[in-house]
Amino acid sequence: MTDTKRESGVTDTEMESVESFAARSRAWLAENMPRTDGPAMNRGFGFGSDEEELAAVKRAREMQRTLFDGGFAGICFPREYGGQGLTTRHQQAFNVECAGYEMPSLFNVPTFVPCGAVLLEFGTEEQKTKHIPAMLRGEELWMQFLSEPSGGSDVAGALTTAVRDGEEWVVNGSKIWTTGAWWSDYGLCLLRTNWDVPKHRGLSVFIIKIQQPGVEVQRIEMINGSREFCQEFMTDVRVPDADRVGEIDDGWTIGRRWMFHERNAMGGGSPFVSGPATGHRVEAARVDPYVALARSAGRLEDPRARDLIGEARTLQRAATELSNRIADGMAAGAFPDTMAAIARLMSAVVGIRAANIRLDLVGAAAAAWADGDGVAGVGTNYLMRQQAAIGGGTTEMARNNISERVLGMPRERTLDKDVPFREVPKGPPAR
């Protein structure tokens, strides 16, 4: 029990009301967190110098610690693992209250979700006690070692292999599309442990320390100059069996829940994500970012530009309310978890349209601009538009999931079901 809670007179046996929690959050945030009126559409990680990026990571770790000490870290994580043991409604209330404050949102994805959420569901008591409080204190940043160069959406087709050697496993292969693996601590890793059974029945999940010999992290440069993504090459990395999560060869049981948590976070519906919801972030900004862009471009009075501003805000609001509805429905047990794919799809559809709207608002400035222009960066961001529809599971996968698992429509035919993974057709080896 934290001091803050003791002061509020809340006992272990009764849960604090959402209203009281919101009021307490409001007061605490005003007291302890820095205000921000920075741009709502920030450029994210991977753009500054390495020193700047490391400083930002350090700051996020410190702020996460401040949240932890204040009793506001891990609102929906159980109290025995350092969380607050509260409900989705409490988290939503906090997300509203923290709009306008700088938050350590770096920890949300993938540290808290999906990694923390997966550990909570499948980890041993020892793994949970060791890692979840450390995440919530800002001491451990995690990455998902999931996708491989050989296949994107088909994550169960992992080729990277762990071979048992006594009480250890020896890992060889490569994972890709991890954000900032070079400054992260652990990877939650899906590995092939059996090539002689069908694809989904020969996988296992491990916890792998990133900063160790045998794990080589290479950074990838993206079209917009970002170097946030990494590829890891693992050569004879030895992993203790105690760092295996779940049963041997049963990794896909975990994998499916892992995907669910990821989709849920992408769609804005995960209870483990803490920070201002997109819509609220926009409301908290002093000036709507689309209005600011139209003004910078000298188009604010153009009715076409005003139509685009109205559309952008409409879509953002629709995405927010969709996420809220799905989170509420899942929390009430009225919606199946598979519906998380709907919010994931929406975030991509809205993100794509928003990128087009920004492009139209700035006109020729998307192609040519001067440093310091208010419209700088719009064109370059547009080049990366499809990231919203690729990362975290493609929209094609989301549409398959919605039609097959939510609406019950027939599954796509596959050629990798009932044959040993060794015999599944594969393309030429990737890098």
Place this chain on the structure above:
Amino acid sequence: MEVTLDDDQEFFRQTTAKFLAAEASPATIRALAANPDGFEPAYWRQGAELGWTSLLVPGEHGGGSISGRGVVDLTIVADAFGRHIAPGPLIPTNVVAAAIARSGTDDQRQHLGPIIAGDTMAAWCFSEPAPHDGLGTVSVRATADGGGFVLSGVKSPVEAAGQADILLVTARTDDGLTQFLLPAATDGVTVAPLRSIDLVRRYARVELDGVRVPAAAAIGVVGGAEADVERQLQLAVVMQAAEMVGAAEKTFAFTLEWAFDRYSFGRPLASYQELKHRFADMKMWLEASHGLTSALAREVQDEVPGAPETASAAKAYIGDHLAELMQDCVQIHGGIGLTADHDIHLYLRRVTADRSTYGVPADHRQRIAALVS
């Protein structure tokens, strides 16, 4: 409609659904197409008994809601209206009842009893024809004259004006927006029926030609009715949103069923990935529309400052996306979806009517830009 309803709301939903299933079958709707009023008075009185007309009126004025949150309860009725293409002036009656309860004098509140009982119909004369058809444009003049007012101008389209006993007219005085409550039979009021896209919903053009009303006909603050008009618009949009969601939900369900049952090239339509992905998009539009409608109902109920933008976001999104959903469902049905025999056009008509009135999506996008810039 919210994801979860309380027991009383669920009972209310079921009662309304059962009543509409019996009294507003597609066959009944088709038969009512020839009825100049689009519904039978006895049907409306029975609906009123179920609670359709009382939800926005506080108990002290003879109304009452199911959950204590009348706007939220009303979305349950509007959703059912969409699922059944129900006849009857749900939107105008509730808007006018709410306006009278909120801003009416004791005399004006005498109308509430008969409205709630389903004996009196009311219409809100708000929209105007081109060139004054921008959302919220009011050019109808109210000129002070000998202690009363003279109203001049045209309102169109006005839902249920031809069936209404009383009219709520939004006009402009020198001081600003002013609203009036007057009998439809007042001298100088001409109501000309229009053709309607909906089989059972009726619209009319209302011409006000030097209509003399007493000062007591003004409702709310003379020259200061902006907040009342905004509230009425929000209420109309809440009902439209919920109704479009109900109609689209129903259409989506029978179109999905059709996709399973219909075979081409030896496979059900439902097995084609191209169609599966379109159903996934439609499901997304539907759930987002549900979410927006619930959020809007809560905000209008609680009169939060952000409600005007939420109303416009809901209308802009739902008006565009659920109309598109309806057309895509027609497409998936193929030629049969374009025939008068198939029921799908009943729903398409209702969604088109809702999309096109109280501001089209483009109007609401402009309104959002005005609210935030």
